[in-house]
Amino acid sequence: MDRPHLSPTFDELLDRARALVSDDRRAVLGIAGSPGAGKTTLAERLVRALNGDGTPWAAHVPMDGFHLADVELNRLGLRDRKGAPETFDAAGYAALLLRLRDDSAGDIVYAPGFERVLEQPLAGAIPVLPTARLIVTEGNYLLLWPRVRAQLDEVWFCELDEAQRVRRLVARHEEFGKDHDTAVAWVLGTDQHNADLVAATRDRADLTVKTDGTTPA
Numbered sequence: 406m407d408r409p410h411l412s413p414t415f416d417e418l419l420d421r422a423r424a425l426v427s428d429d430r431r432a433v434l435g436i437a438g439s440p441g442a443g444k445t446t447l448a449e450r451l452v453r454a455l456n457g458d459g460t461p462w463a464a465h466v467p468m469d470g471f472h473l474a475d476v477e478l479n480r481l482g483l484r485d486r487k488g489a490p491e492t493f494d495a496a497g498y499a500a501l502l503l504r505l506r507d508d509s510a511g512d513i514v515y516a517p518g519f520e521r522v523l524e525q526p527l528a529g530a531i532p533v534l535p536t537a538r539l540i541v542t543e544g545n546y547l548l549l550w551p552r553v554r555a556q557l558d559e560v561w562f563c564e565l566d567e568a569q570r571v572r573r574l575v576a577r578h579e580e581f582g583k584d585h586d587t588a589v590a591w592v593l594g595t596d597q598h599n600a601d602l603v604a605a606t607r608d609r610a611d612l613t614v615k616t617d618g619t620t621p622a
């Protein structure tokens with residue numbers, strides 16, 4: 406049967422990720438997609454499979470660590486827009502990616518994480534070891550910010566049917582403490598506007614990956 410938009414298998418994705426590193430030079434793979442499209446899940450799965458039980462060869466560095474803290478969002482009057490492009494430190498993210506690519510000092514580079522219960526960034530949460538040759542970074546706006554895109558060797562775009570994406574996102578907000586009505590209002594309000602911004606960048610990606618749970622192992 407003809408299968409349009411055939412998504413790569415997971416093994417094909419692994420091969421493609423490995424091929425980004427040549428002559429041991431550190432490479433950066435970006436994974437973009439709308440809120441709840443499955444970016445973090447895919448990045449974690451890739452890094453786990455690439456590292457196996459050995460010395461870390463791949464590292465997961467999420468864009469989420471560059472959320473501005475609530476104290477700064479309050480100062481800027483942006484607290485109710487949390488998650489929108491202007492509520493991130495995009496320049497700081499691009500600078501960290503540049504430092505990771507440079508890879509000349511041989512130091513551990515610490516990336517910030519995002520604490521989902523507090524909903525705050527957390528400095529120094531993610532150590533990127535000198536052994537890491539592939540950095541897998543993921544987030545909503547990788548294809549929206551040219552200075553971030555410029556630091557990425559390749560960008561994949563996670564694609565998911567809208568109804569499924571909204572269902573997963575509501576479930577995730579509930580899991581982290583929002584009641585159902587608040588979760589739905591957030592997903593269909595603030596998050597939807599952000600999702601539309603991300604969807605408009607889809608054609609800039611090098612590859613689209615379906616994240617509907619059917620990607621074969």
Ligand SMILES: Nc1ncnc2c1ncn2[C@@H]1O[C@H](COP(=O)(O)OP(=O)(O)OP(=O)(O)O)[C@@H](O)[C@H]1O
Pocket residue numbers: 438439440441442443444445446447545573574577616617618619
């Ligand atoms: N392939 C999949 N099959 C089934 N469920 C999935 C799959 N990928 C992700 N999920 C689920 O969907 C939800 C959202 O996934 P995930 O957190 O990876 O998305 P995200 O794109 O990183 O979201 P955000 O933009 O909010 O960070 C999670 O609860 C996750 O467990």
Ligand SMILES: [Mg+2]
Pocket residue numbers: 444445446
């Ligand atoms: Mg995520």
